[in-house]
Amino acid sequence: MSGLIDRCVVVRRNQAYDQFAPLGLRDLIAACLRYWPSILALAFLIFATSIVVILLLPAKFDSQGQLLVRLGRGSVALDPTTSLTPTVSLQESRASQVNSVREMLRSRALAERVVREIGAQRMMEPHSRLSRWIQSAMQSVAASLPKSPPSGDGEMTEEQVAAQLEMEQACKTLESMLDVYSAPDVYTVNLGVRSESPFLSRDVLNAVMQQYQAYHVEAHQSDGSVEFFDQESEQAFALAADAKKRLAETKTEMGVVEIEAAKSSLVGLISQVDRDLLSTESEIASLRSELDQLDQEIAVLPAEIESETISGIPKATGDSMRQTLYGLEVEYKELTSKLKSNHPKVRALKEQLDSATEIAASEVGERPQTRVALNPIRQQLELTKRTTTSRLSGLQSKKKTLLESKQQLKLQLATLNKDEAALAKLSWEASLAEADYMRAAENRDRARRVAELDREKVSEISIIQPATLSLKKATPSRGVLVVLAAMMSMGLAVGQAVLRGLFDVSGDIDSNNAVGRGESSSGRDAPTEGHQGHSVHEPVHDGAEVHDSTGDIEDTESKDDQVVGLPR
Template sequence: MADQEIFERPAPRQNSLRDFVRILFRHKWKMLVFVVATVGTVVLMTWAAPYYYRSEAKVMVRLGRESVTVDPTATTAGPIVPVSRTREAEIQAELEILNSQSVVRKVVETIGAQAFEAASIQAQHPVKVWLAGLMPSGGQSKVTVDPKEQAVSQLARSLTIERSGGRESNVIALRYQAPDPQFAQKVLAATIQAYLDEHLAVHRTQGSYAFFSQQYELSKKRLESLQAELDGLKKKLGVLSLEEQVTIALGRADRIKGEITTTQAAISASSARIAKLQAALDKLPETVVTAKTTGSLPNPTADAVKTRLSELRLTLEELASKYEEDSRPIQDLRRQILKAEELAGQEEPTRTSITEGINASRVTLEGLLLTEQASLAALQAQIEVLNKDLEAVNTELANLNEIGAKIRDLTREIGIEEAKYRRYADSLEQARVDEAMQADKISNISVIQAATLPMLPAGPNKSLLAILGLVLAMLGSVTIAMVAEHADHTIKTPDDVTDHLSLPTLASVPLARRSQIAPRAAGRSIFGFFRRRGKEEDVRWTLPSVVKTQYELLREAVVFACQHGNGSNGSAEYAQEAAPEEGAQTELSQPGRKARRAARPKQRLVGLVGSQRGEGVSVVAANLAAMLAERGKVLLVDANVKDPTSHEIFGIRVSFGLLDVLQGQKEWQRAIWKTPVPNLDLMPVGTAQADEVDMAQFQRVIKLVGRQYDYIVLDLPPISEAGYTLRLAGLCDQVGLVVEAERSRWEVVRRTREYLDRVDAKVLGVVLNKRRYHIPGWLYRAL
């Protein structure tokens, strides 16, 4: 497959408007059938549908007691705070009441279930009734449904309730439709009346007046009892004004505390003075010297010390004669002498005479101390008295506080009871007003438009339904076309070939009648054409221009591939310069044959094969061979032994051919027949019978005839019908895969290519045969 590398697979393409239009034109018949069926069904259903009439009414929700008050029984433990609901919540609540089952059931009870049943029968669609009659019952008994429940369900479905004028509006619109205008008006009027009654019942509390009247009397008695208890407590304790008594007691306590502070300061000052006087007395002696005489009296102590010193010295002299100088007695005696000398030095030789008397300063300070101590004792006695007075005042304040707590408790209970009393009084008044309004059926709902009597039917709008049916049919038809296209896996365009097979499209042959796509003799049809052997006749090419252009493209692709191939497979055998077999007849002279061999391309054996029967392989092979005949001598070999058709295309009777040569019954020269097309010969299947082709004999025959022709075109049988097709394809220098557009599924064709790859067949590309161009030429060019 090296020759196919010159074709590159393009990037994934984007769907264009042409692709969309092509899909629509391709499935136009499906679309047309769907549109006709849908529009017909819609028109039939609309035409047979009965008319219905719509009665309308409007009610307005005003600001009233329901908007700004709460249920008087909502609370009894705390103060009642009037809460104003938002208008949105209030309107939503009214919508819920209107849609409630209680309102619907009241309407059914008022009108009667039989009336709703009659209206339901009148409103049934004739087609629905007819279809219901066609459906088998299956032997099962029908489920019995209560007529009243059916009427409730019918009314709930047919009644429309919504806000009128947007979210800010306080108007509610009601609509009811029925086949009878009087019945529609009657039902809607009954609905409004049932709603008004339900509104009063929902916003009123029965029995509230009696309840609050009882609670009002009980609260009043409780309040009087608490007030009497408070007055008795004040009289019993003799307390007229608790606050004044507390103020007086607090004043006395503050005054006593001030005196205590002053006395404590005086005590501190007196104690300090006493301490100073005592310190001064401690420093003064009790007596003082009144007379003093110096130096006239002897000192006995000094005299005694001196006498003792003399005695010690005498003793030292005595011991010195007896003991050594450093002996212990001598040393002790010397220390005594030194001590006596020291004492003698401290004593005066004479003494002084002193006379003492009472200290007057001390006597004076003692008098002041006694006076200050007496003052301190008085101050201490005074502070004891003040502390007792303060304790008495504190006791009095404690008693006043205890009494005050009792009074406050009673006062608080009286306040709470008074709040209850006022609340019960307000609730009693509100309950009285509610009962009066309920008796007179007064509410905040106003009927601003009563139920109307419709004079003209409200529907169905048959013109609009027909238009919608047409639009639906068109959209559905487009959807069907797109779904059918998506589910269709056949190869339709060259883009499909590229996307699914990764192969180039050699030619895209348009679909045409067989009489337009085959060569024939001038003035004769292809079926009436009879050629005598060896006689040349004029041939006119009957291909339309668009078809001929595609075959020209196919021819150029084949010629290019043959001239630039690598000479693999069987092409090497064609290029051999072997001598012709003995007895072989040739039309060219030896110099002519050499000239033709020199100009002959390297690869000349071209096979055309399809995945299944009926894809037009034989017609493509015949036309390709006819086009190649313009470039050189061509031999068309019909190798489809099970369904040969090449001889019919060229108007040749069944005679000797390929199988006769392969089985050795005829020489190959007698199996070749000339065609009306110049330079084009045909080797038909022949008259012999065989299910397969002998590959060895086939190669030998092709080798012999290949020397006489520039190109050999093989018309191969489908891959699915002949096992030898793959072996023949493997011998070809180039293989063209013929695919019938909009018939061959790409999965099947891909599998065919895989089979060809397994035998190393050189698949040149795809010939998209019988392609249908669904878009008109003028529209295609416009797009």
């Protein structure tokens, strides 16, 4: 082994005359073989130190949770105050909503809420020996250094300043522990907390998710909206009630309930009067025609007729049939004056009259005694005439009354048309006031519902995965670290050996150059170290290189072309 090392060193020294010669694998092997004790010692020292550090590294435990950002009132529903403007822009996407939730989870306000719930001391409490040693060392160093007490510039006391500094340090610790991320095109937000205690990771993540639900509700609520809309609805109600009262008083003075209903009623009354007038005039014309017909019939009939002839035994049947015939004739004439000849009643009466005439003709005979009396047909016609005259007078009075009623209704309609403008103005004011009150009441109710939901902490953020409790450590992976430590220790040990070999070769180059220039004459006469078995003038052959007794080096392959100090 020592012979191989000496041989490699000699080769390297001989090659070192060329300052631009490349470093080969044989050079590295030679350096490693020459300094192998230091390589083993340094590698063992570094590896042992790394093992101690790896064993002292604190274990880290993860806790995972997940939030779902639903399509709720915080993303779609409008705040009650948005109704104050005519238009509302809704151009935001769900992705921006998820991004907003992710940024709010990283906010300082949420971190302070979580620290207050968990406690700053527990957040910064070390759970491993290394953490305790580091914290103790830092406290010792901080205690030994001169320091001035924190100042609050008159706004905060020393205790408040110290508490604020502790809060800031705890918030920074929480920010380093918390990890918030979400995949693209999804509506879930994943959260993770990594600390030295699995229970601390779980409690911190639970506090983050629960506190964020309340924080999200508070961020989307409108403070003072309930009081504002309560006051607005009260004012709108007072204005609407006053407008309704003035409208009712005006309608009472005018004697109407609804202007359109009053107009419709008047128009209906006028139409009814027109229909009654038309019917009355038609009846008057009919009665006048009937009176004319009665006058003509009365003028034709005699005032008296022979009512009885006595000559023997009278025929009572002939007289009764004749009387019936006369009644039928009177009735027939009365119907013909009112109805046409082809009317069913007229034809039926005509047939009855013909039958009675035939019967009366068959009963005609001498009467043993004749008696003169007033004509009953004429009397009947005169009675009918008086009745018709009375009806005509009543219809004429009715027509006059209807005309007067129609004139009064037209006057009322004209007055109502004049008052329509004032009623319309009051009605519009009342309608607008009522609409304002209904809108204010709706906004008030919506604000109350939103406030009630806010008090119950109801939002579109839901916890779909509570914080997990993982008792299996997440980091460090000591097996991988041991392998890396072994590789690092061996690499550093080999590297120092190579560097030492390079520095040693530089010294050899200087000594060899001095010998080549003849600065040491004793070296030419005495054999070099490691070649004491050769004579002074006997050349030494070693591979492709030749070493003479004076220490000069000869290259058997290119002795004439090689120049010392230049590249080959």
